[in-house]
Amino acid sequence: MDAQAILDSLDLVAERSEDPAPQVYERLFARYPETEALFxxxxxxxxxxxxxxxAIDTLLDYLGPNAFAANFLRAELRNHDDxxxxxxxFPAFYQAMAEAFADIAGEAWTPAMQASWDELTAEVEQIVQAPAQTI
Ligand code: HEM
Structure with a gap:
């Protein structure tokens, strides 16, 4: 995965939007309407x-030291299951982020950004499907 492309996409979003949250959740709720009521x-x-x-902090860890990302995601899975x-x-949430960020970035969104976010979503899917590691 091209980590730099993801970091660049986050910079773009920070430059162009004061708060991307409403757009991210709009995307999530459009695809999974049942999740809106949870909030x-x-x-x-x-x-x-x-x-x-x-979720973004977890992503930054995942792209960098990867010290806690996978375990944290699995722990949140359990909390959220409740x-x-x-x-x-969970991967759909990252997908919703990618879609909202692409909207915000507009013409500055590159194919490398798209490809890296697609790859990231697929990897999150793998992480949440993998059985928890026993330490
Ligand atoms: C990377 C994935 C995720 C992380 C790291 C994460 C993290 C968190 C955290 C830290 C909170 C507590 C927020 C607070 O009260 O200050 C929270 C609450 C919540 N999360 Fe997530 N979450 C993730 C994915 C999801 C997904 C995919 C959904 C599904 C829609 C979801 C639904 C909720 C709901 C309903 C709450 C409770 C909101 C409330 O207090 O009313 N989360 N999550």
């Missing part, structure tokens, strides 16, 4: 914003 208590979007930040989020929505 009913999140009136001001604070949890949605925090969740997106954590609130009714199935595993397959």
């Amino acid at each position: 009913i208590g999140d009136k001001r979007g604070a949890a949605r914003g925090q969740m997106l930040r954590q 609130i009714g989020v199935p595993a397959e929505i």
Whole structure:
């Protein structure tokens, strides 16, 4: 995966949008309408914003030292299972990010960015499907 292309895409989004969260969740809810109701208590979007930040932090770790990303994703899977989020929505969340970020980046979005985000989504799918490691 071209990590630099993903980092460049995040820079673009930071330059062009004050808060990409509404667009990311719009994409997620469009594809998985049942997930919108899960956020009913999140009136001001604070949890949605925090969740997106954590997902991006996890992505940055994954592209860099990869110290916690895979285990953290699996731990969140378990936490989210309790609130009714199935595993397959995790890669869909990264997919929703890619779609929203591409919209925000507009003409500056490159084929390398698209390819890297596609690859990332596929890798997240692998991580959440893999059985938890026993230490
Ligand atoms: C990389 C993947 C994810 C990470 C790191 C993550 C992280 C988090 C965190 C940290 C919170 C607590 C936020 C807070 O209360 O301040 C949270 C809450 C929540 N997450 Fe996620 N999440 C992920 C994926 C998902 C997905 C795919 C869904 C499905 C729609 C989801 C649904 C929720 C819901 C419904 C809450 C509770 C919101 C509320 O308090 O009303 N999460 N998540």
